[in-house]
Amino acid sequence: MSEVQAVLEELAGLENPRMREVNERHGDDHGVNLGALRAVAKRLKTQQALARELWASGDTAARLLSLLICRPKEFTAQELDTMLREGRSPKVLDWLVNYVVKKSPLCEELRIAWFDDEDPVVAAAGWALTSQRVVKKPEGLDLPGLLDRIEAGMKDAPERLQWAMNDCLAQIGIQQQSLRPRAVAIGERLGVLKDYPTPPGCTSPYAPVWIAEMVRRQDAGR
Incomplete structure (x- = not known):
């Protein structure tokens, strides 16, 4: 065998x-x-x-x-x-992006290639990699342009892509103080995941709540 x-x-x-x-x-x-x-x-x-x-x-x-x-x-x-x-x-896709692609030297090349793909599952991977860049290396990213894209497309995006765009929205709001008010406003206006059931002790994925909680933790840790 x-x-x-x-x-x-x-x-x-x-x-x-x-x-x-x-x-x-x-x-x-x-x-x-x-x-x-x-x-x-x-x-x-x-x-x-x-x-x-x-x-x-x-x-x-x-x-x-x-x-x-x-x-x-x-x-x-x-x-x-x-x-x-x-x-x-979904679990295979999550592990592929997080455990393999994010550790690959080809990560940025693939982020760019996937970001505007017609397949929403592939595009979601591009957005997930973009969220990582927002956190780790935002230099060179058009962050206001990303917010424009999120504002225009997140509300009606397929579920997996919508989650990835929402993550990017939250990370911009958390990481970029100057863009935080706009990120929160977009989240409030679109209302994406506002009513998502969140277990006790967990943070809601609704971007305005998520941003506020993570900023609170950052400030408490200073």
Whole structure:
């Protein structure tokens, strides 16, 4: 038995029907506990060839595992673009962007390429990478122009793209004091995620509330 077959069998053995049922409500077609998945990744350690084989299997749990054991710097821009367009599970998309693309030297190239893509899932990845730049390296970004785009398009954007644009709006408001009033005003005017159910102790994703809370924490930490 090959190593990839052995790993796929191990993942199949970790399947929990009840967990799959819960995950499928969120669009993630797998039933493997993520803690158990991370334990498998810790044992396997980094293996780029195996990561590629696991991704090629098309299995969602295997793809999540592949993203934990891969070497982000070894993927080409074309490979990462193909993976993004193939990986329709929300959790796979999140891990691909956060664990792999953000650690790639091709991150900025892909941010630019994806930002205006016709596929809203791909565009959402471009916006997620833009939010990272707002936080870490805003120099060179047209921040007022981003606010213009958000104001014009966030209200009617598909769900995943809307979340990514909302994140960017909040980060601009949090990080850029001079643009904070406008960011808050846009959030209030559009009302996106205003009524989103937020568990006790968690911060609402509604941008005006999110911005106010994060700024409060920043000020308290000074």
